[in-house]
Amino acid sequence: MPERRTSLRDRLALWAIVAFTVVLSFFPVVWLALTSLKPAADIYAWPVVLWPDPFTLANYARIFAESRELLRYILNSFIVATATTGLILAAGGVAAYSLTRLDYRGRAALMVGILAVSMFPPIALLPSLFDGFLRLGMLNTYPAIVLGHTGLYLPTAVWILASFYRTIPMELEEAARIDGASTLRIFWSIILPLSTPGLIATGLIVFIMSWNEFPLALVLGSSDAMRTAPVGISLFPGEFSFPWEIISAATILAVLPVVVLSAVFQQRIIGGLTAGASKS
Amino acid sequence: MRRTHRVGVLLLVPALAVIVAILVLPVLQTVLLSVARNTTSVLQAFDFAGLANYQRLFATPRFLTAIQNTLVFTAVTVPLELVFGIVLALLLNRHLPGRWLVRLAILLPWALPTALTALMWRWMFNGEFGLFNALLQGSGLIEQRINWIGGIPIAMASMMTVSVWKTSSFVALLLLAGLQAIPRDVYEAAEVDGANAWSRFWTITLPLLRPAILVALLLRTMDALRAFELPFNLTDGGPLTSTETLSLYAYRLIFQYVNFNLGAAAMVVQFAIIMVIALLYIVTLRRDPYA
Numbered sequence: 001m002p003e004r005r006t007s008l009r010d011r012l013a014l015w016a017i018v019a020f021t022v023v024l025s026f027f028p029v030v031w032l033a034l035t036s037l038k039p040a041a042d043i044y045a046w047p048v049v050l051w052p053d054p055f056t057l058a059n060y061a062r063i064f065a066e067s068r069e070l071l072r073y074i075l076n077s078f079i080v081a082t083a084t085t086g087l088i089l090a091a092g093g094v095a096a097y098s099l100t101r102l103d104y105r106g107r108a109a110l111m112v113g114i115l116a117v118s119m120f121p122p123i124a125l126l127p128s129l130f131d132g133f134l135r136l137g138m139l140n141t142y143p144a145i146v147l148g149h150t151g152l153y154l155p156t157a158v159w160i161l162a163s164f165y166r167t168i169p170m171e172l173e174e175a176a177r178i179d180g181a182s183t184l185r186i187f188w189s190i191i192l193p194l195s196t197p198g199l200i201a202t203g204l205i206v207f208i209m210s211w212n213e214f215p216l217a218l219v220l221g222s223s224d225a226m227r228t229a230p231v232g233i234s235l236f237p238g239e240f241s242f243p244w245e246i247i248s249a250a251t252i253l254a255v256l257p258v259v260v261l262s263a264v265f266q267q268r269i270i271g272g273l274t275a276g277a278s279k280s
Numbered sequence: 281m282r283r284t285h286r287v288g289v290l291l292l293v294p295a296l297a298v299i300v301a302i303l304v305l306p307v308l309q310t311v312l313l314s315v316a317r318n319t320t321s322v323l324q325a326f327d328f329a330g331l332a333n334y335q336r337l338f339a340t341p342r343f344l345t346a347i348q349n350t351l352v353f354t355a356v357t358v359p360l361e362l363v364f365g366i367v368l369a370l371l372l373n374r375h376l377p378g379r380w381l382v383r384l385a386i387l388l389p390w391a392l393p394t395a396l397t398a399l400m401w402r403w404m405f406n407g408e409f410g411l412f413n414a415l416l417q418g419s420g421l422i423e424q425r426i427n428w429i430g431g432i433p434i435a436m437a438s439m440m441t442v443s444v445w446k447t448s449s450f451v452a453l454l455l456l457a458g459l460q461a462i463p464r465d466v467y468e469a470a471e472v473d474g475a476n477a478w479s480r481f482w483t484i485t486l487p488l489l490r491p492a493i494l495v496a497l498l499l500r501t502m503d504a505l506r507a508f509e510l511p512f513n514l515t516d517g518g519p520l521t522s523t524e525t526l527s528l529y530a531y532r533l534i535f536q537y538v539n540f541n542l543g544a545a546a547m548v549v550q551f552a553i554i555m556v557i558a559l560l561y562i563v564t565l566r567r568d569p570y571a
Contacts, residue, residue: 014374014376014377015377017371018371018376018377018378018381018382021368021371021382021385021386022378022381022382022385024385024445025385025386025388025389025449026385026388028397028400028401028404028445029388029392029400031400031403031404031411032400032403035403043409044408044409045409046408046409046414047414047417047418048409048410048411048413048414050414087298090294091294091295091298092295094291094292094294094295095291095292095294095295095296097291098287098288098289098291098292099292102285102287102288102291103285103288104285104288104289110292114299117299117303117304117307119502119554119558120303120307120551121505121506121527121547121550121551121554122506122508123506123508123527123530123531123547123550124306124307124310124547124548124550124551125302125303125306125307125310126531126534126535127306127309127310127313127320127534127540127543127544127547128305128306128307128309128310128313128321129302129306130534130535131320131321131540132306132321135321147298147301147302148302150298150302151298151299151301151302151303152302152303154295154298154299155299155303158295182287183287183288184287208391211393212391212392212393212394212395214393214394214395214508214509214512214513215508215509215527215531219535229393229396230393230394230395230396230509231395233395233396233399234395234396234398234399234512234513244403244406244409247399247403248403251396251399251400254393254396255392255393255396258391258392258393259388259391259392261391262384262387262388262391263384266380266383266384266387267383269387269391270383270387270453270456273390273450273453273454274453274454274456274457274460275457
């Protein structure tokens with residue numbers, strides 16, 4: 001859009017839209033956060049108590065005192081998402097380099113093939129992955145969930161990384177090759193440093209997607225000790241009804257990492273998402 | 281050159297190995313399971329059943345309901361997400377007051393886990409202590425508290441609302457790249473010709489954005505057709521089976537009723553629906569004069 005001096009009316013309208021968007025986007029998290037800060041009795045009150053009075057951290061304290069398994073779920077998510085991100089950047093980084101910079105037959109077809117398999121519904125993987133990991137004795141282990149997530153998000157990561165590699169000028173590489181540098185040497189000392197922003201953006205996106213993933217984590221890590229945060233919290237058993245005072249506090253703790261990452265690295269994440277999408 | 285070739289292929293091995301093991305072989309086995317009888321692994325036992333599983337499925341009203349639910353859910357949510365997505369993308373593409381906050385607002389629904397998003401909304405939809413009833417009753421718009429996820433068809437409408445909230449911003453992010461690729465001088469020329477903002481949108485932005493829109497529609501449609509954690513965590517597929525999607529029904533066939541073969545057949549049907557719709561989009565995209 002061309003930037004021009006806008007009238008006061010236009011600017012007010014824009015402000016209104018901005019405010020509306022921000023409120024619309026934040027209110028579910030904010031409402032849950034407010035709920036988590038209320039005394040338990042006020043959570044189940046009608047008319048609804050809108051503002052915590054007094055503010056209390058009692059619900060959070062209860063998690064640490066009585067429901068430590070919820071902390072375990074969050075730790076599991078950390079382990080799974082971190083390992084998945086590492087594996088994907090390692091395997092995806094070299095694969096995307098090979099697919100965009102090295103010359104051999106079938107490259108383009110492979111890129112399309114990788115895009116096609118990324119469209120498989122995750123649900124369709126579940127029977128085989130469940131049965132396979134069960135037979136391997138790996139059900140309810142970190143490696144099973146991590147491998148599952150790595151397979152699920154590797155295609156997307158390769159596409160995002162490829163879009164970053166394509167922006168690095170080919171001449172740099174050709175000059176190094178004439179100087180006698182090997183392919184791996186070129187990758188390590190030229191491509192890798194130049195593609196750091198791409199690797200960071202891809203890593204952030206993969207971390208968030210793995211943190212949030214539900215069906216695979218549900219099936220491959222169903223034992224109480226192996227549940228990730230989304231699985232463990234949503235399956236949290238209530239004695240009589242869903243214990244919202246505990247659930248609200250646990251959910252806030254579980255979404256805190258992705259909210260902070262989104263706030264701090266918003267431009268990198270948006271850049272990575274749009275780069276990957278525009279190339280497909 | 282030959283050395284490059286060999287190294288290039290070597291670098292692909294780890295990624296391709298994981299993709300084949302986790303994505304390709306499992307999907308192939310799902311297809312084989314769908315034409316087998318009484319087995320959870322075709323390597324272990326394969327008793328060919330022909331199309332018996334499919335015949336049984338299509339004779340099951342609950343399966344047909346799941347197909348209908350999935351299609352209705354997709355047909356309502358995807359167009360709404362597109363409209364909101366375009367508005368948000370146009371907004372994001374301007375120099376705005378509080379740009380940092382707007383960007384976070386647009387990123388947040390995407391970045392939150394769907395399963396926990398469903399929990400947040402379940403709490404706001406709560407029929408006894410929920411925020412929505414409190415606000416609506418407080419402002420005198422309703423007299424009786426509404427059970428947002430406990431009735432037919434309101435539970436489906438509630439589920440659609442959450443989906444539109446959650447994914448409109450992702451559509452906006454997809455469209456943003458397309459918007460930024462439109463050269464500014466096109467707009468300036470139109471402005472010289474006296475076109476107002478509204479007609480500039482219809483005659484320039486929308487046509488030039490069409491390839492990006494088609495890609496966004498394709499990705500969102502495929503995603504909506506495989507909706508799982510939203511019904512799983514918001515409505516549990518209920519009341520009755522009024523919000524049970526194909527993914528949820530297939531999951532239950534396998535892990536609740538322990539019928540891998542029937543479940544696999546349901547997954548193959550779902551996959552076929554996704555493929556047909558994806559192909560329609562891709563053909564349209566290929567024919568698009570702006571693509």
